[in-house]
Amino acid sequence: MNFDKYKLYTESVQSPEVDAQFFDQYYRMYNGQEALVLKEDFCGTFLNSIEWIKRGAFKKAICVDLDPEPIAYSRANYLSQLQPSQVERIQIFERDVLKKSEEKVDVIAALNFSTFIFKERKKLKKYLKRSLKTLNPKGLFFMDCFGGMATQEPLEEETEHKEFSYFWDQDSFDPVSHNAQFYIHFKPNGEKKIKKVFSYNWRMWTLPELKDLMIEVGFHDVHILWEGSGPNGEGNGQFARAEKGEVCEAWVAYVVGQRPPD
Ligand SMILES: C[S@@+](CC[C@H](N)C(=O)[O-])C[C@H]1O[C@@H](n2cnc3c(N)ncnc32)[C@H](O)[C@@H]1O
DSSP states (O other): OOHHHHHHHHHHHHOOHHHHHHEEEHHHHHHOOOOEEEEEEEEOOOOHHHHHTTTTOOEEEEEEEEEEEHHHHHHHHHHHSSSHHTTTTTEEEEEEESSOOOEHHHHHEOTTGGGEEEEESHHHHHHHHHHHHHEEEEEEEEEEEEEEEGGGGGEEEEEEEEEEEEEEEEEEEEETEEEEEEEEEEEEETTTEEEEEEEEEEEEOOHHHHHHHHHTOOOEEEEEEEEOTTTSSSSSEEEEEESSOOOOSEEEEEEEEOOOOO
């Protein structure tokens, strides 16, 4: 198997079509109108943006990531597959999300726990303030968050795919700082395991911390979207507004806030 880490990553942890549809529909349900511009922060291979612009001829996307590697990969492998009229609706910036920007957008998505990169409250606050300024009035900010008892102990979980296995490795967790080290490994069928293909050193922020910080910087109606569960007790991929969650080993949720209408 030709080892392509971004292809394996996407197959293992991303659902860009589902995510783009979710943000689009949630905005319409919340504001009663269509969102046109998505900003995908920490965009990596910016697949959510690619799915977003496919959802309508007036939709645009702004993608920001520090790392030139996933951006170059996506330009070569995904952007090249789009029509010119689609490509011109995607703007890609290789820069720090903390840098000032001039764009105005309807939705900001910070996904795959990327805000956990900011370990200091001051930095996360700066990012949230910038995001609030970047949103149009009524614009929505979404970030995902995960937690639960099983996410705070060393463990390695294997998920088998058709041509490879994906490993989520929780290497360490420090209860004092809430800093944690995670790795992603892959094992193509019939080949050796390729270790530490992706590495994440994160602060495990809690939902109330994130919610409080968003309120503090001025977001309106900050709320949590909690995942429902299927018959086997596992998450069913359906997220709904919740004031309370259930205790579970591991959970994923979204924190959402609106830029107040003018
Ligand atoms: C966990 S990955 C998420 C990638 C993608 N959003 C996804 O859903 O899979 C985090 C990404 O954030 C980028 N990143 C980290 N710090 C950043 C910063 N300060 N500004 C912009 N991008 C950053 C990394 O280069 C990496 O591509």
